[in-house]
Amino acid sequence: MSWFEKLLPTRIRTNGKTNRRVVVPEGVWSKCPVCQVVLYSPELERHLNVCPKCNHHLRIGARKRLESFLDPEQREEIGIELSPCDPLKFRDSKKYKDRITQAQKATDEKDALIVIKGQVLGLPLVAQAFEFKFMGGSMGSVVGERFVRGADVAIEHHIPLICFCASGGARMQEALFSLMQMAKTSAVLNRLNQHGLPFISVLTDPTMGGVSASLAMLGDINIAEPNALIGFAGPRVIEQTVRETLPEGFQRSEFLLDHGTIDMIVDRRQMRERIASLFSMLTHKPQPLQANENLEPVSIN
């Protein structure tokens, strides 16, 4: 107890702890995990979950991501009718069926990939995004099938394809069916390429395992968000194999840029303009007019 607290009458002493907690409605304030600054949630959302103080990119849900990425007009969701089943009656400490139900309740999505045909700054395209909160964004049969249907729509309308990846890898509960989705998604990207259509892969935190070793690395252009964890084997597995501590920044976006795996690192708040610009050049379209995004200028340090 400090000298000052000793002076206080006992009834208002706090013994180092606050007894009366200030009740704050949940979700109004969030803390940046990197710079620890406390942020007002609507403000954070306005910045697309990027910390306005230190530019740390917090994870963002798939639907929010596509909401902010696509123009509001002419959106059409693809593969919404598909939902997961449990072909192997898989059961570990929990039934796969229960895990699906739980994930569906928590995310309000049927599975871990959302596919929407829409426009970015007037350029039509098919955009896909992984929902990491749905069983770690893992790829099972529904994810693979939706990805293929999205690519097929791109081929049918002769428009580009983009995918925002956020996944721990293949979904173990669908065992070999999941592994086959790696081949399936890679094969359809080859088809897309045969039709002369570009694919941009955006790697966000985290992109690992089977998703990384298939569709995610097959972009004509591979883009990463700052400081995203991207790799084949998880850091813990590697540490156990090589029995040494991994270097700082290992498997982060900047590391991948240095090693020639990705083309560029792009701030989430500039994603729309940069991708529209890239696609317009790859498809011989005029440069899209920059939309006023109602954002403060982005400073990259």
Added chain:
Amino acid sequence: MNINFLDFEQPIAELEAKISELRCVSNDSEINISDEISRLQVKCQELTSHIFSSLTAWQVSQLARHPQRPYLLDYIDLIFTNFEELHGDRTFADDPAMLGGLARFEGQPVMIIGQQKGRDTKEKLQHNFGMPRPEGYRKALRLMEMAERFKLPVLTFIDTPGAYPGVDAEERGQSEAIARNLYVMSNLKTPIISTIIGEGGSGGALGIGVGDKLCMLQYSTYSVISPEGCASILWKSADKAPEAAAAMNMTSGRLKELALIDIIIPEPLGGAHRDIKTIAQTLSTVLQENLAMLKQTPIDELVESRYQRFMQFGQFETG
């Protein structure tokens, strides 16, 4: 305890030891015990077929990694002639975990690609336990594209615990190397037959496994992750590997029922390692039959049906 036998094979090992002891005795002495020997041999056969008639998924995955299991180079010796190994990815290095080269198969030139494990410690280290690095997958890619140019069928042989999870492998883009192979193989304009001869470990196996036909030796396995890996993630304990092996349906029988593989190649009694010549012969026959069939198909049709084969993989509900 014979270290060349697995736990569940120990009764067979004991009986076999007894038989060979008796043989020594009968050579040295006047007493005729050949009746006793043949009685024991019959008993040993019965015991083996009894044990092997009800193997669990975990026992099969141990057989797939049996220390005596025939590896790629054993099959190359027995099935192919004029093998010319080709080295290197032309960019960084040669990866001894992934072998490849030209050879003749029944007189016809083919391209062989596959992982090689090692028999003793020195070989194991040399071949990195059959875990390829990116340069291994890129060498495989180079050879596949060469096969396409010269219209040679590609025969791949899968036997890997998985692609190598190491710092250097990540630096050189392990993910990209595997992804690129899936992408190119899906449209390679030459027949591809893949055979899992031992362990089919995840993306490291699939990286040379996208083809027109997928065969599995009876006691080989194919899975999205090793049983130990699956157990430690989902059960939070690697000791639950037997449960994980069963849950993942990684044996040839189950995968055939699920229509995820095309052909099961039956192994001799007691597994491939008990009679390498027989398994090599069976494997050779299956490859010949299937290759003859694939060669008759016009190449565009072949590539299209390969594409459709992969598109239909997956189970989900609609509506």
